[in-house]
Amino acid sequence: MNPADHARSSANQTESxxxxxxxxGTGSRDFLGLAAAHDARHARxxxxxxxxxxARDEPANGLAIALAAAVAAAPELRLALAVLAGGPxxxxxxxxxxxxVLGMPAAARPAKRDGKVAT
Numbered sequence: 001m002n003p004a005d006h007a008r009s010s011a012n013q014t015e016s017x018x019x020x021x022x023x024x025g026t027g028s029r030d031f032l033g034l035a036a037a038h039d040a041r042h043a044r045x046x047x048x049x050x051x052x053x054x055a056r057d058e059p060a061n062g063l064a065i066a067l068a069a070a071v072a073a074a075p076e077l078r079l080a081l082a083v084l085a086g087g088p089x090x091x092x093x094x095x096x097x098x099x100x101v102l103g104m105p106a107a108a109r110p111a112k113r114d115g116k117v118a119t
């Protein structure tokens with residue numbers, strides 16, 4: 001199955017059944033960031049499929065929604081929104097976000113205890 005067909009199929013599943021994947025960081029797929037890599041690849045596939053459908057002037061509302069959902073599920077976006085929301089854990093989340101943006105492996109990022117960064 002080519003990427004566009006796969007993305008279209010995924011969008012149809014999302015539209016008819018709802019998403020069945022684990023949220024980033026909560027399921028077994030997140031081992032060593034594999035979920036994030038899969039989600040980014042999936043978002044790219046959806047983007048390609050959406051642009052192809054748009055170029056053919058085909059309706060693609062399901063693809064548009066699936067693309068937006070895939071981007072919104074990115075761990076970086078969720079973390080950034082948590083930082084923007086503020087609160088007692090905002091500093092720890094900002095440090096975690098900075099580590100992700102800088103490409104630091106999870107083991108090299110500062111550890112957290114009770115929502116705070118351990119020193």
